[in-house]
Amino acid sequence: MSALPLSMFVEVTAKRQTAEDIIVVELADPHGRPLPAFSAGAHIDVRVPAPGQDGLIRQYSLCNHPEERDRYRLGILREPDSRGGSKAMHDELQVGDLLAISAPKNHFPLVPARRTLLFAGGIGITPLLCMAERLAHTQAAFELHYCTRSAARTAFLDEIRQAPFADSVHLHVDDGDAEQKLDLAGLAAAPDPDTQVYVCGPAGFIEHVLSTFREHGWPEAQLHTEYFSGAETTREDDDSFEVKIASSGASFQVPADKTVHQVLSENGIEIMVSCEQGVCGTCLTRVLEGEPDHRDLYLDDHEHAANDQFTPCCSRAKSKTLVLDL
Template sequence: MSDHPPFPDPSSDGAAAALSLALRLAARSDEAEGIVSLTLVDAAGAPLPPFTPGSHLLVECAPGVVRAYSLCNAPAERHRYLLGVLREPASRGGSAAVHEDWAVGRTVRVSLPRNHFPLSEGPGRVLLLGGGIGITPLLAMAEHLHAQGRPFALHYCTRTAARTAFAERLQQAPFSDSVHLHHDDGPATAAFDAARILGERGPQDHLYACGPAGFLGHVMEIARQQGWPPSHLHQEVFQANVEASPGDQPFEIVVANRDITVLVPAGETALHALARAGIDVMFSCEQGVCGACVTGVVEGEPDHRDQYLTDADRARNDCFTPCCSRSRTSRLVIEL
């Protein structure tokens, strides 16, 4: 992923400061098993801030619970933001609140659109590969590519037809000939053959993939085997496994600009330890995927365990993700 946002503003008071828009939930619809679509509009009918394909919003799902959801309508639309939300089986309060509590007419606090998964410009064909709810940012990309007249193919992989969100929209889209649906329980002739699909590569083609970590690992490994240049591979993870290591050690976090020191025990994340000490850090996924909690590092060596920062980010040694990363040194000095 690239095009990282700047670190949170030092004057920010956590995630709440990013939620600068108050929108009205104008419509909701069941799109597939466990997935709802949500249409957000300005209550007075004013145009919404523009967004680029691949963008997402930080959304307050419930008081104090902020999550990141991709925008999946056409970027040319200024009258609405469209989100698709999967109810996670092990929801920690975000998607469950959306599915159970959100009624039409509700006021929803969201951030301005931000993009960690930007679509490149260029003459080559674009290959879009979506797994499960990972289809959402690819929908906006497909709409944009079609509007530009750029060649693309969209392959959408799900377990069953019943879990295939936005299927009717894709089948009725003016670019439906470029859409291919693959279900695990579907006919063998429609199975997802990554080696074949990725083998049909032009020298200027770019690949954009979004979905669970296992799906992305499979796709990216085959792409590398097929000779895709690393600079032409783009991915956004919608699920990540953040696990403790048996060798984890406690460490201290010093918040330099607040003159506060917090002990992070072996069994607790830095994010939770800071929150316990009354220090509010902007966050969303708590899995090292979205980048909302990226924090500046002044001194010490982070133990990076996220899937957001690039190798170049890590080499600079000036930031880390407190939601999942730890410290290789006994003391880590940060600045909020």
């Protein structure tokens, strides 16, 4: 896997459990210098300490107040089907370790609005907690709806209950009281051009929230999302196809059980990748000819329809051949 250009080293200054299978990790400059500024919704790329997997890089949202420059705080869920990233962060990472990270990046920024609705599912609370901090700091009107399976699996629960913006937070716990249940249809019932909607969490949760708001007539420009779980990369009816490299004319067959990235890497052609699930957009590659079969969660519908770029970590081809701008 090609490593991303990670621009700095930080020290792990704290690591603690915040809920079942969720840890909080705090990072700081080893020399006490201020860290690069970030905005609400931002994330960093981290080279995780995974034994035998040198160069494994994952993205984690920053969940502390965006005015803070002395630390970056991450909330990390132990994924049951971890491919090495979350398992290493839970089991291998120690206070005092140095980690290579990127500067903060933001593909999920806050848009100024009269009112903001935030919907968090599980670990999706991390970027939205940062947004809540920012909105409260600017005295903006907002509601944070935080949905979890149980109190034991609710990250930052005590912190949220004691936050200055606690009155703006609504907890919806699956094993809680009936009155805690999220009335999504009620919140979406009256489209408001002065309200922006943000949702983050598992793919199913995101789709439920977005589809409900769409059904009630909310325009796409007011709906914002960030996926944490990956895209579907393989299907039973997948066929093989050909990829051609425009610069050299070399062609390679991509079998049903391999990705474009895997095939190119095996043949000495490296593409910068990170999540390998179609979430981050790191591997985005221009398509000069052919029709991609888009399976990412990074590009929007308009960008998919253009068919001039795709994510070789997970997407495939509808045509027999794709000519790539490599």
